[in-house]
Amino acid sequence: MASRTNMSTEDRQRMYQAAQKCNFSCLFLVCTVAFSMSLYATGFCAFVSRDVVLQQGNDIASVCANFDIPQEQCTSMLGSQGVGFWAWEMTLPVDQQACFSYTQYVDGIGYVTPRFDRQFNSAKACQGVAVFFGALAWFTMAFSLCCPLHKSGGKCLSFYFFIAFLFQSLAFLIFKSDICKPGFFNAYFGGTTPAGIESVSCSRNRATNMAIAAVVLYFYAMSLVPGATAPDPIINYFGTSERQAGATAEVPEAAEADKNGGAGVDDDVA
Numbered sequence: 285m286a287s288r289t290n291m292s293t294e295d296r297q298r299m300y301q302a303a304q305k306c307n308f309s310c311l312f313l314v315c316t317v318a319f320s321m322s323l324y325a326t327g328f329c330a331f332v333s334r335d336v337v338l339q340q341g342n343d344i345a346s347v348c349a350n351f352d353i354p355q356e357q358c359t360s361m362l363g364s365q366g367v368g369f370w371a372w373e374m375t376l377p378v379d380q381q382a383c384f385s386y387t388q389y390v391d392g393i394g395y396v397t398p399r400f401d402r403q404f405n406s407a408k409a410c411q412g413v414a415v416f417f418g419a420l421a422w423f424t425m426a427f428s429l430c431c432p433l434h435k436s437g438g439k440c441l442s443f444y445f446f447i448a449f450l451f452q453s454l455a456f457l458i459f460k461s462d463i464c465k466p467g468f469f470n471a472y473f474g475g476t477t478p479a480g481i482e483s484v485s486c487s488r489n490r491a492t493n494m495a496i497a498a499v500v501l502y503f504y505a506m507s508l509v510p511g512a513t514a515p516d517p518i519i520n521y522f523g524t525s526e527r528q529a530g531a532t533a534e535v536p537e538a539a540e541a542d543k544n545g546g547a548g549v550d551d552d553v554a
Contacts, residue, residue, distance in 0.1 A: 307512040311505055312425045315445075318501035319418040322452055325495040326411050329383035330366020330373040332458060333489045336466075338362070342480035351473055352392050361472060362481070366489055367463045369408045388472060396471040404461035407454070411495075414452035417444045418502070425514075433514035442509045449502035455495060459486055 325331060338347065348358035356376065366373030371383045387397045400408075421444035424433070462468050464486040467477045488496075 303511075305513055305515045307508055308425075308428075308514050311441075311508045311512045314501050314505045314508065315418070315422050315425060318448075318498045318505060319415075319422045321494040321501070322411075322415050322418050322448070322498040325455075325491040325498065326369060326415050328491040328494075329368040329371035330381070330489045331368045331491040331495070332366065332463060333364065333487045334367050334463060334468075335364045335485050335487065336362050336481060337483045337485065339480050339482040347478050347480045351478070353390055353472065357388075357472070361469045362478065367458075367468075367486075368491065369411055369458075390472055390474075393474060398468055398471050399462070401462045403457050404463060407456070407458035407461065410451040410454040410457065414448045414455060414498070414502075417448040417451070418498075420444045421448065421505075428514040428517065430517050432517060438509055438512070438514075442506055445502050445506040445509065449499060449506060452495060452499045452502060456492075 338344070344359050344362045347362055348355060351358060357374070360374040360376070363375060365375065366381070368383075371385055373381050374384050376382055387395055389395050421441055424441060424444070427433075464484055466481045466484050468484070470477055
C-alpha cells in the first residue's frame with residue numbers, strides 16, 4: 285500500500301512539473317508575439333491616423349494655393365495621414381502610402397522639422413522602454429535553451445513583463461499630443477497654421493491595435509510566470525544541469541554501497 289501511495293505521489297509530481305514546463309513554452313510564445321507587436325508599433329510610421337477637417341466652403345486645392353510648396357505634399361498634409369514615433373505616412377497618387385522622415389525640405393524655407401511637445405516625447409520614450417524590457421524578457425527566455433534558468437530568473441521575468449506592460453500602456457499619451465491639433469505641421473507651412481482648417485481628429489491605426497494587443501499579452505504573460513518552470517537546457521554551455529548533477533552524484537553513492545555490500549558478503553563467508 286505504501287509503495288502505491290509513493291508511486292501516485294511521484295506521478296502527480298511528474299505531471300505537475302510537466303505542466304509547469306508546458307506553461308513555460310506557452311509563456312515564451314506569448315512573449316514572442318507581444319514583443320513582435322510592440323516592435324512593429326514602434327517602427328511603423330502610422331501609429332495614429334490623423335484626419336484634417338476643413339471648414340465649409342474650403343477645399344484642399346484652395347488652401348494649398350496660398351503656399352509655395354509641392355501640391356502633392358500639401359494635399360497629403362491637409363488630408364488623412366499616419367503619424368508614428370519616428371516618421372509619418374504620406375499618401376501619394378494614386379492611393380499609395382509611403383513613409384517619410386519628419387525632416388523635410390520645403391522650397392523657399394529649407395529643411396524643417398515639426399515641433400514635438402512633451403506628451404509626444406514622453407509617449408516615444410515610454411514606447412522605447414516597453415520594447416527594451418520586452419527584449420530583455422525574450423532574450424532571457426531564449427537563453428534558457430543553453431543555460432539553466434533558476435527561480436531568480438523567473439522573478440526577473442515578472443519584473444520585465446510588468447515594466448513592459450506599464451510603459452506600453454503609457455505610450456498612448458501620443459493621443460494627447462500636438463499631433464491631434466491643427467498646428468502640428470506648421471513648420472511645413474512657414475510656421476503658420478493654414479487658414480481653412482476647422483479641426484483635426486486622431487484615431488487608432490493598425491500599429492495602435494498592435495500596441496493594444498501587446499499590452500494585453502504582456503499582462504497575460506505576467507500572470508503565467510508563477511506557474512512556469514524552464515525545462516532543462518537543450519545544449520548546456522555552462523556546465524551540467526541540476527538533474528544531470530544529481531544523477532552524477534548518485535553514481536559514487538551506488539558504487540560505495542555495492543562495495544560495502546560486497547565486503548559484508550565476504551565477511552559472512554569468511
